Amino acid sequence: MSSLGRAQIHNDAIIPPVKAVSTKYNTVTTDVIDKLRSALGEENVITDKEVIQGSVNSQWSYLVDLPPSVIVTPSNTEDVVKIVNVARDNHIPIISRSAGTSLEGHCSAESGGIMIDFEQRMANVLEVYPDDLQVRVQPGVKWVELNEHLEEIGLNLFFPLDPSPGAAIGGMLSTGCSGTNACMYGTARGEWFVNITVVMPNGKVMKTRQRAKKSSAGIDMTKLFVGAEGTLGVITELTLRLAPKVPTSVAVAPFDSIEDAAKGVAKVIQSGISVNCAELLDDLAIIANNNSGSTYKKYEEKPHIFFKFAGTQAHMAEDAERTAAIVKEFGSKLEYAENDDEAKNLWEARKWGLANIASMVPNSRIWTTDVCVPQSKLPTLVKQIKSDAVEAGIYAPLLSHCADGNAHFLLAFKDDKEREVVEHLVEKMVERAQALDGTCTGEHSVGVGKKHHLVHELGEETVRALWTLKNAFDPDNIMNPGKLYPDIDTRH
Amino acid sequence: MSSLGRAQIHNDAIIPPVKAVSTKYNTVTTDVIDKLRSALGEENVITDKEVIQGSVNSQWSYLVDLPPSVIVTPSNTEDVVKIVNVARDNHIPIISRSAGTSLEGHCSAESGGIMIDFEQRMANVLEVYPDDLQVRVQPGVKWVELNEHLEEIGLNLFFPLDPSPGAAIGGMLSTGCSGTNACMYGTARGEWFVNITVVMPNGKVMKTRQRAKKSSAGIDMTKLFVGAEGTLGVITELTLRLAPKVPTSVAVAPFDSIEDAAKGVAKVIQSGISVNCAELLDDLAIIANNNSGSTYKKYEEKPHIFFKFAGTQAHMAEDAERTAAIVKEFGSKLEYAENDDEAKNLWEARKWGLANIASMVPNSRIWTTDVCVPQSKLPTLVKQIKSDAVEAGIYAPLLSHCADGNAHFLLAFKDDKEREVVEHLVEKMVERAQALDGTCTGEHSVGVGKKHHLVHELGEETVRALWTLKNAFDPDNIMNPGKLYPDIDTRH
Secondary structure (H helix, E strand, C coil): CCHHHHHCCCCHHHCCCCCCCCCCCCCCCHHHHHHHHHHHCHHHEECCHHHHHHHCCCCCCCCCCCCCCEEECCCCHHHHHHHHHHHHHCCCCEEEECCCCCCCCCCCCECECEEEEHHHHCCCEEEEEHHHCEEEECCCCEHHHHHHHHHHCCCCEECCCCCCCCCEHHHHHHCCCCCCCHHHHCCCCCCCEEEEEEECCCCCEEECCCCCCCCCCCCCCHHHHCCCCCCCCEEEEEEEECEECCCEEEEEEECCCHHHHHHHHHHHHHCCCCEEEEEEECHHHHHHHHHHCCCCCCCCCCCEEEEEEECCHHHHHHHHHHHHHHHHHCCCCCEECCCHHHHHHHHHHHHCHHHHHHHHCCCCEEEEEEEECCHHHHHHHHHHHHHHHHHHCCCCCEEEEHHHCEEEEEEEECCHHHHHHHHHHHHHHHHHHHHCCCECCCCCCCCCCCHHHHHHHHCHHHHHHHHHHHHHHCCCCCECCCCCCCCCCCCC | CCHHHHHCCCCHHHCCCCCCCCCCCCCCCHHHHHHHHHHHCHHHEECCHHHHHHHCCCCCCCCCCCCCCEEECCCCHHHHHHHHHHHHHCCCCEEEECCCCCCCCCCCCECECEEEEHHHHCCCEEEEEHHHCEEEECCCCEHHHHHHHHHHCCCCEECCCCCCCCCEHHHHHHCCCCCCCHHHHCCCCCCCEEEEEEECCCCCEEECCCCCCCCCCCCCCHHHHCCCCCCCCEEEEEEEECEECCCEEEEEEECCCHHHHHHHHHHHHHCCCCEEEEEEECHHHHHHHHHHCCCCCCCCCCCEEEEEEECCHHHHHHHHHHHHHHHHHCCCCCEECCCHHHHHHHHHHHHCHHHHHHHHCCCCEEEEEEEECCHHHHHHHHHHHHHHHHHHCCCCCEEEEHHHCEEEEEEEECCHHHHHHHHHHHHHHHHHHHHCCCECCCCCCCCCCCHHHHHHHHCHHHHHHHHHHHHHHCCCCCECCCCCCCCCCCCC
8 A cells, every 4th residue: 555645634624524333223023024025025034043054055165154044035136126125224234145256255144134046046158249248147156067068068268267166146246256168268357248237226227338348438337336345236237258268188297496497387378378367376275186086197296386377279389388387487387188078177176276285184174365466576575475374383385376466365174273373363464464565366256354454454544445436335234244444444 | 336325315315415616706916926936945945927928838628728827836735835824825726737638628727727737847757666667756847758758767667548539647647637547557547656746725735545556444545536537636646557568560451331340340349369559540541541641552542450469479479370370350451560660650650640630721720539338339430420420520530549439520620610510519419429328528527628528427426426535635625627517416
C-alpha cells in the first residue's frame, strides 16, 4: 500500500462516514418461514436442522461453516427477488451458495439467516450461442459439467477457468477464481464474464450489460461483483465467454532448487511460448506422489515443473523444443509425454497432488491456503515459508501455479495444538507475501479467514473505498455479512 | 436490458435517492488561481486564453471541446492532491487529460473548471520490472512511446492495447480502450492494469492493490476506474502488465460479401488459430486505399480481411495454411506476405485506412464512430447501416475489428446540413446495434456524445447503480461532470 495514502488525511466529511458492521439481525421467525413458503412453495424451504447441518459443506476447508436458520431453493430470478424482499423487510442476512467448495468460510452463516442454495434448482445451462462463443447459465452450474455439456452437444468450445473440480460458476465469479489454466487464459478478473443478472439488496433486478464481446459503455458493473463474495447482491444469471478448445501436451522438468525452477519458468513465459499451465511441485509433493503410486514412474525427489503446452502438433513440438533448451540452462531436462495416455498419467501427479499429500499424513486435517507474489519474488517467498514450516515442525508441501507467482501450501495438523501452530504459520506466510508486494490470497479469496489482512495489504483508503461501495449498495448489510470487509474504525 | 429489471419496482428507499447532476459550479477566481500557483509554482498554472484554446485538441472528433478556465501541469501525486483539494474546497470541476485523442468529448470542459494536463510533466516511465513483465508509469505516457522505450532498453516485452497511436495510458484506462490487438490480447477491461494510484475526490490517495500478477483479495478497485472517464478520481500512477513480443505475419483475403467475410473469420477464430488481428475493410475503404496508392498493389473492389498471425515461423505458417483452407470455404483466397517489407506494406491498407478515406472527401470532416455487436450479428448490422447510409446519401466506409464484432463507420459531412444527416445516422446505428444485443460503443466510450444511449442499452437499474457509485465517491460531482452518466429522473 501507499505510504502516501496513509499520510494524506484531509476533509473526511466528503465521503459519508463508513458504517460499522451491523451485527444485530432479526431471527428467522415462523412468520418469515411462512412468507418464504408462500413465495416459493413448501418444498423449497428447508428448516430441518439435520438436513441443514448436512448441507453445510466444509470438507476441504480448515474452517467449520456455521449453519443458516433456513435454506431456500429458488428456481429463477423472480424467486430470488421474493427471497431478497423477505430478507430485507425482516432484516435477516442472506448467504448465497452455489457449490460450497470455497475454503475461507464464504458460506458460513455467521449471523444465521437465509441461505440461497443454487445447486438444487438453479444449475441449468440456459442458452448456448456457439457463433458468439458464449453461453448463458445459472449460478449453480459447475464448470466441469458445463464443459462436459458443451462437448456433448458437439462444440469445440470450453470455459477455461478451472478452480476446484466441484466449483460452480456463481461462486467462481464471486471469489475471483482462477486455476491451472490462468497461465494462458487469465482469471475471473479478465473478460470471461460477459454480463450478469443480479438481484440487488433493494429487490430490483440489474442486468449489467448486453452481449457484445466488448464494450466501452461506461464502468462495467459486472466487475463490481467479481470477488465481492455475494456481499453486494445475488447473482441469478451469467453470460460467459468461451474459448476454442486447443490440443494440449504435457512435459515435466526436474530442478535442483525452487529458484532454478522459478527462473526457468519465467524465461519460458517471457519467450512467448504458449504455456497453458506451469505447475510447480516441491520435493515433498513429489515424494507424496511417488508414495501414492498414482503415476507410472517415480520422480527424483526434487522440485518439478509440470508443463502443459497448447496448439497444433507442430506448434507444441516447437514450443516443447524451445522449452527444453531454456530449462537446460537451469540444469534441467524436459521429459515429454509420447502419447495421450502418457500425458494423462504425467499430469496425475499434479491432479492428485492434494489427495497424495493428504494420504501422507493419516489422521490429520489439511489447512490449504494460498498466497501470491510478483513472479520474481516466488523463490524468496517459498524459501522463507519452507524454512518457517521446518522450524515449526509442520509438514507443508507446495503446489504452485508458478508462472503466476501463486503458491498453495498444504499444512497438516492433527490436533488443536498443531492447528494453532499452523494458524500462526499462515499468518506469517501472508505477512511474508505482503512484504514482497504480494497478496494474502491469489485465488481462494477472503471470506472470514483473511479479512483481517486487507488493511495492511491494500491500505486504509482502499478498505474505506470498499466499505463505501458496500454501504452504497447494501446499506443494511444483509448480503453475506461478516465476509470480506475488515472491521475497521473508519472515524479517523 | 432485462424487461424483468423494469418490472421490479420495489422499496426504492433502500438505496438513497440518486442525485440529479449538479450543474452549478463556482467560477475560477483569481483567488483560486493564486492558490493553484502557490501550490504548483507560477509556471504550472496556465491562464492565457489563447494557449488554453490551442490545447483543446479535438482534431479527430466531430465535437468541438469546450476550453477549461485554467490548465495545470502537476508533476506527481502530491501535486494532484493539492489541485483536487483546491477544486473541491471551491466547488470547481476537474477535467483530467492525458493526450486528448478521445472522440466523444471526454475532455470538454462543459462547465469550465480546472484541466489537469498530464502530457507536460506526468508522462514518465517510473519503473520497469522485467522479471515480472510489469512497468509502472504516469498517466501521460503514450503507449507507442512506452513500447519504443521497452525496445530501447532491450526488452522483448510490449503493452498490447493499441487504440489511436497518440493515446496515453491514463485515457486508455479511463475509456476502457482496445484496438486491433484486442482479438488476441483483449481490452482494457482485462488484466493489463495491475494497480493504479488515484487521488479521490476527498483528496485522499488510494492505491488499488499490490503487484502480484493475480489476486482474489476482494473487489478489485482498479476495475471501478476502467471506463469511468475520470469521473471518480484522478489517476496518477499505473502499474501495467506487459506481454512477450511474438513475431507476426500478415495475410489478406478478399470476400464477395461482408457476410462471407464475417462467417469466415468466425470459423478461423473458433478453430483456435492464433489470430493477433482480423481487420475488415469494406469495398469503399478498399477503393480509398487503391486511390491513395499507399500499398504496392491495388485490391479488388470488395470486402477484405487483413489478418495478422502471431507465433514462431513454423507456427504462423501452419496457422496461415489452416486459415487459407477455411476462407476457401467462403469463396476467398488468402494472400500471404512473403517477407517483412511486404507484410508491412500489406498492413498499410489498414494502418492508413482513416487517412485514405479522408482524402476521398476533401473539404469534409469525418464523424468517426463505433458500435459493437455479438460476432454473429455483425453482417446484419453492417448490411443495415450501409443501406441507411446509401439512403441518406452519406459516404460511410467501414473499418471493423471483425473478430470482436466491432464496427467503425467513418461518416463524411461537409456542412451543417450534412452534419445533421450524419448525426441522425449515428443515432440509428446505435439503435440498430442495441437491437442486436450490442452496444453504443465498443471502444470509443461514452463522453458527452453517447450518454443519452445508456438507459436504453443498460436498463434503468444499471444506470441507477452507476449513479449510486458516482454519488458515493464524488458526492459533489466535481470529477469530469457532464460525461458518461445520463441525466435520468431517478425518483421512480
